[in-house]
Amino acid sequence: MSHDPPVHIVGAGLAGSLMALYLARRGINVEVWERRPDLRRVDIPAGRSINLAISTRGLTALDKVGLKEAVLEQSLPMPGRILHDQAGNITFQAYGQKDQAIRSVSRRDLNALLMDKAEEAGVPFHFEQACAELEGSSGYITFESPTGARKREQGRLVIGADGAFSAVRDQVMKQSQLSYDQTWIESGYVELSIPPTADGDFAMDPAGLHIWPRQDYMLIALPNLDKSFTVTLFLPFKSENDWCFDRLKSTEDVRSFFNEQFADSVPLMPKLIEDFFENPHSGLATIKCSPYHFGERVVLIGDAAHAIVPFYGQGMNAAFESASLLDDLLANNSQAEALEKFTLQRQPNGFAIRQLALDHYYEMRASVASPMFLLQKKIEQAVERIFPGFIPLYGMVSFSNIPYQEAVERALRQTATLRTVLGLFALSTLVILGWWLR
Numbered sequence: 001m002s003h004d005p006p007v008h009i010v011g012a013g014l015a016g017s018l019m020a021l022y023l024a025r026r027g028i029n030v031e032v033w034e035r036r037p038d039l040r041r042v043d044i045p046a047g048r049s050i051n052l053a054i055s056t057r058g059l060t061a062l063d064k065v066g067l068k069e070a071v072l073e074q075s076l077p078m079p080g081r082i083l084h085d086q087a088g089n090i091t092f093q094a095y096g097q098k099d100q101a102i103r104s105v106s107r108r109d110l111n112a113l114l115m116d117k118a119e120e121a122g123v124p125f126h127f128e129q130a131c132a133e134l135e136g137s138s139g140y141i142t143f144e145s146p147t148g149a150r151k152r153e154q155g156r157l158v159i160g161a162d163g164a165f166s167a168v169r170d171q172v173m174k175q176s177q178l179s180y181d182q183t184w185i186e187s188g189y190v191e192l193s194i195p196p197t198a199d200g201d202f203a204m205d206p207a208g209l210h211i212w213p214r215q216d217y218m219l220i221a222l223p224n225l226d227k228s229f230t231v232t233l234f235l236p237f238k239s240e241n242d243w244c245f246d247r248l249k250s251t252e253d254v255r256s257f258f259n260e261q262f263a264d265s266v267p268l269m270p271k272l273i274e275d276f277f278e279n280p281h282s283g284l285a286t287i288k289c290s291p292y293h294f295g296e297r298v299v300l301i302g303d304a305a306h307a308i309v310p311f312y313g314q315g316m317n318a319a320f321e322s323a324s325l326l327d328d329l330l331a332n333n334s335q336a337e338a339l340e341k342f343t344l345q346r347q348p349n350g351f352a353i354r355q356l357a358l359d360h361y362y363e364m365r366a367s368v369a370s371p372m373f374l375l376q377k378k379i380e381q382a383v384e385r386i387f388p389g390f391i392p393l394y395g396m397v398s399f400s401n402i403p404y405q406e407a408v409e410r411a412l413r414q415t416a417t418l419r420t421v422l423g424l425f426a427l428s429t430l431v432i433l434g435w436w437l438r
Contacts (some may be wrong), residue, residue, distance in 0.1 A: 005029075005154050005155055005156045006029040006153075006156070007028055007029065007030040007031070007156060007157045007158075007159065008033060008139075008153060008158050009030060009031070009032045009156035009159045010032075010141075010160050010161060011032075011033075011035035011166075011302075011304070012032050012033075012036075012038075012111075012115060012125055012232075013034075013161065013163060013302070014107070014110065014114065014302070014316055014320070015161040015301050015302030015303070015316075015323050016032055016034075016162070017111060017115045018061065018062075018065070018114050018320055018323045019161060019301060019326065019327070020118040020123045021065050021118040021123070022064070022324070022327040023327065024121035024122055024123045025065060025121055026327075026331060028395075029165055029264050030123055031123065031124050031126065031153075032118070032123060032124070032126065033129045033143055034125065034126065034127050034129065035128065035129065035130035035131070035162070036127065036128070036166075037127050037128055037305070038115075038125070039108060039111060039112065039115075039323045039337065040115065040116075046287055049372070050104075050323055051104055051106075051107070051222040051230040052106070052110065052230075052313075052316050053102045053103065053104060053209070054075060054102070054103050054312075054316065054317065055102045055313065055399065056398065056399050056401060057220035057317040057320065057321045058316055058317040058320045058321075059071065060321075060324070060401055061317075061320035061321055061323065061350055062320065063421055064324055065117070067114075067117065068283065070321070071105060071113070073108055074104040074110075074113075075103035076103060076104045076105075076224070076225065077101035077102075077103050077207065077222045077224075077379035078095075078101055078103065078104055078207065078208050078222070079095060079096075079098070079100065079101035079207060080093050080095050080206065080208050080209075081201050081208060081209050081210075081211050082205060082207075082211070083206035083211055084210065084211070084212045084262070084264055085421050086260075086261065086263070088263065088264040088400060094206055095188045095395075095398065095399075096392070096394065096398070096399055097385070097395075102209070104209075104222040104224065106224065106225070124303035126143070128145055128146055129143040129144070129151070130145075130167065131143060131162065131168055131171065132144040132150065132167075133400070134158065134168060134171035134172070134175075134298070135295045136158075136171070136172055136176070136295055136297060137175075137295055138154070139154055139155045139156060139298075140152060140153070140155075141155060141158055153356070156335070157298075157299070157335060158297060158299075159299055159300075160172075161300075161301050161319075163307070164285060164287050164303040165371050166300065166303075166304035168304060169289065169305075172294045172298055174295065176294050176295075178289055178290070178294065179290045180287075180288070180289045180290060181288040181289070182288075183285065183286050183288075184283055184284065184285045185285075185286070185361070186236050186237065187217065187234050187235055187236050187361075188235065188236075188237050188245060188281050188283045188284060189232050189233060189234050189235075189281070189282055190232070190233050190235075190245075190276060190281050190282070191230065191231070192276065192279070193229065193231055193271060193275055194221060194228060194266070194269055195230035195271075197227075201227060202227050202229075203256070204221070204229065204268065206223035206229075206294065207332040209222055212261070212262045212265065214261050214262075215234065216239070216243075217233070217234055217235040217261075219231060219232070219233050219261075219262050221264060229268075231269065234361075235248075237283075238283075240358075243257050243261070245281055251273050253272055254276050255272075255273070258272065278410070286354050286357070287306065287307035287308075288350075288351065288354055289305060289306075290343075290347060291343040292305045292346060292347055292350070293343050293374045294338035296333075296335055296337075296339065299326065299339050299342060301319065301322045302318075302319030302322060302323070303319065305317060305322065305350060306322075306351075306353065306354060307355045308353055308357040309358060309361055309362040311358075311361040312353065312356055312357040312360040312397060312398075313398070314353050314356075314357060314397065318349075318350070318353050318404075322346055325342065325345065325346055326338070326342050326346075329341050329345075330341050348403075348405040349375060349403050349405050350404075351405075352404040352408050353397075353404045356393075356397065356404065356408065370434055383418065390418075391410075392411070392414075393407060393411035396410065396411065
């Protein structure tokens with residue numbers, strides 16, 4: 001390890017732990033600071049995480065440190081959506097081609113794996129140490145324990161990987177003209193659960209992400225290795241004339257709501273009432289900031305830079321991609337140049353996936369059940385098989401490493417071309433039909 005001042009990473013979550021592993025493997029002196037206890041040593045409160053879906057971008061970032069196969073082994077493939085209508089009918093909707101699938105993975109297990117590997121590479125982790133002060137120009141950072149004890153450390157670089165409500169970003173905002181926007185969507189979520197059956201099997205088909213789309217709200221379920229499903233209800237907090245969290249105050253309210261909207265799920269959730277009232281009802285925010293770095297010594301990655309709503313399954317994948325890019329830039333440029341390039345290259349893609357995730361929320365809770373949406377997806381998949389250069393937007397986001405902004409622009413061009421081709425086909429058909437009927 002180098003004897004230079006260390007790189008201080010604030011946040012021992014997924015992005016921070018992977019970033020620490022990247023740097024340590026290149027011989028850089030790095031330390032990780034986390035305000036919470038070590039998740040490997042304590043129980044995480046129930047209901048505080050939405051299951052993770054890892055896809056190509058995340059797996060590519062893990063492959064860089066030799067962890068792709070290990071994560072594949074502890075994840076379950078989900079090749080498509082399994083849609084449940086109100087009558088209990090089920091429809092399977094493939095995400096892409098037959099060999100393409102996103103994968104359900106445990107947040108805790110993946111985070112623990114990354115922390116273990118970083119520690120094996122020589123990275124010290126400091127828990128229950130919150131970022132209290134940061135001098136961005138000098139790299140001095142002060143951490144505070146629950147007892148109020150403080151440590152002042154100097155770093156060659158401070159990487160803020162401390163989530164959507166980043167203390168590092170808050171400190172930077174006091175010292176610079178960082179632009180910042182935090183937007184809450186109208187819906188929140190509560191985590192529920194479907195246990196294994198009495199004989200230890202899955203209660204539903206595990207080969208897909210289950211969705212109960214109901215226009216303004218939805219239920220989703222992802223399979224786990226222990227044969228359970230993690231279930232999440234997304235629901236508006238308030239509504240004048242429809243179901244919302246504010247209207248679900250009693251056991252009877254919750255039972256009526258679920259029996260009306262998600263009847264086929266109720267027999268599978270013996271702890272429905274307990275989970276609903278004991279687990280937190282949490283909000284969902286998106287974060288947009290600019291730039292992603294401050295001077296030559298501070299940079300933000302993951303949710304600290306670009307927190308997004310979870311509906312595209314790209315939060316972790318985007319964070320891992322950011323960590324990988326920052327590592328590459330630091331390895332091949334001066335630190336000052338690397339941070340400048342990181343903002344320049346990553347910020348447009350952070351903005352793009354933020355909007356894509358918001359758009360996908362409306363698609364998941366409503367559009368996925370419409371006949372026109374299903375027809376569009378079938379046409380896209382057919383065109384992709386015939387013309388390999390054509391990749392639907394979802395495929396570019398989930399099953400490639402094409403930058404998010406480029407994927408959006410390419411999808412717009414493809415859609416315009418497809419509409420033109422279909423229009424010409426329809427016109428030709430009408431001309432031929434008119435000639436035949438003469």
